[in-house]
Amino acid sequence: MDKLRDGWFSEECDMWPGQKFSLAVKEVIHHEKSKYQDILIFQSETYGRVLVLDGIIQCTERDEFSYQEPIAHIPLFSHPNPKKVLVVGGGDGGVLREVAKHSTVEEIHLCEIDECVIELSKKYLPQLSVGFSNPKVKVHMQDGNVFLNNHKDQFDVIITDSSDPIGPAKCLFERPYYEKIEGALKADGIMCAQGQCLWLDLDVLQEVVLVTKSIFPVVAYAQSSVPTYPTGTIGYLLASKNKDTVFERPLRTLTEQEAEDMNLQYYDSSVHVASFELPRFARKALGIRGIRHKC
Missing domain, CATH: 3.40.50.150 (Vaccinia Virus protein VP39)
Incomplete structure (x- = not known):
């Protein structure tokens, strides 16, 4: 959730330093920490629902x-x-x-x-x-x-x-x-x-x-x-x-x-x-x- 700021989700990771990808967030649908990872699902403004694991986008409804x-x-x-x-x-x-x-x-x-x-x-x-x-x-x-x-x-x-x-x-x-x-x-x-x-x-x-x-x-x-x-x-x-x-x-x-x-x-x-x-x-x-x- 610390990657959600001012209505935007930003994907930042040490694996790709110096760059990040952001999506405008319409609504946070679900957030929890499972036994293995942090799971976030939100409704974006332009890509539909988005599944995020440990802060990294896994799929969106628009381009999956x-x-x-x-x-x-x-x-x-x-x-x-x-x-x-x-x-x-x-x-x-x-x-x-x-x-x-x-x-x-x-x-x-x-x-x-x-x-x-x-x-x-x-x-x-x-x-x-x-x-x-x-x-x-x-x-x-x-x-x-x-x-x-x-x-x-x-x-x-x-x-x-x-x-x-x-x-x-x-x-x-x-x-x-x-x-x-x-x-x-x-x-x-x-x-x-x-x-x-x-x-x-x-x-x-x-x-x-x-x-x-x-x-x-x-x-x-x-x-x-x-x-x-x-x-x-x-x-x-x-x-x-x-x-x-x-x-x-x-x-x-x-x-x-x-x-x-x-x-x-x-x-x-x-x-x-x-x-x-x-x-x-x-x-x-x-x-x-x-x-x-x-x-």
């Missing part, structure tokens, strides 16, 4: 789809036949909502450590938490690291929808976690993790990409535009146990009608391809080639 859709659909459209999906984090339900749109998916497991995030999202963020109402979904209130230990070779796709690498999410950016993901994936399994920001976290990403490359034969990095995230962009770290995976080309191409039927507002097949077009500095720093164009 520009994060939820890529983190779900890029890995799912890169897998030949995804049936069993695990989401680590994602207590607001938005990733569940998107994963459930895939007809091939039979089971969706969500592992979330903070029950308060789920309950408050169900109460105050219905457009996101609708994901929990899907009969394919099973919720596990557990630390993702512990959950993965007990689920070897079980999932086609694992999506890590984490907050930034501080507090309870810090362990989700370290080698032991990625090793556990590799063990929990089936032989052709794919992972996708929230990949921070190229402009602010390049040193962190260099280390994470090196670690991931030492575990998986195929690693890629994509990004999307999310106005209320620091610098307006967010990345997605992808890896596959199948050496023949080409993330930059979706295995299933959507028609315009199919995209409409899925109620997609950001993702489509052309955006899938374009999300891997990284600037030169990023490709060089991460050692990632970018799109494999045909000559």
Whole structure:
């Protein structure tokens, strides 16, 4: 609450010194400290309701789809036949909502450590938490690291929808976690993790990409535009146990009608391809080639 002053919420953090992002606040809807983190939900003047964890914006009603859709659909459209999906984090339900749109998916497991995030999202963020109402979904209130230990070779796709690498999410950016993901994936399994920001976290990403490359034969990095995230962009770290995976080309191409039927507002097949077009500095720093164009 100390970041609310004179009718404005300002996101300030040591991870991005020298800058801050502010939203005009119409009304504070809810504030509490859970066992794990500080949770704030407020009604903004221009971005609808906003979910804030430990002082950092997680999602807003206006632009949430520009994060939820890529983190779900890029890995799912890169897998030949995804049936069993695990989401680590994602207590607001938005990733569940998107994963459930895939007809091939039979089971969706969500592992979330903070029950308060789920309950408050169900109460105050219905457009996101609708994901929990899907009969394919099973919720596990557990630390993702512990959950993965007990689920070897079980999932086609694992999506890590984490907050930034501080507090309870810090362990989700370290080698032991990625090793556990590799063990929990089936032989052709794919992972996708929230990949921070190229402009602010390049040193962190260099280390994470090196670690991931030492575990998986195929690693890629994509990004999307999310106005209320620091610098307006967010990345997605992808890896596959199948050496023949080409993330930059979706295995299933959507028609315009199919995209409409899925109620997609950001993702489509052309955006899938374009999300891997990284600037030169990023490709060089991460050692990632970018799109494999045909000559």
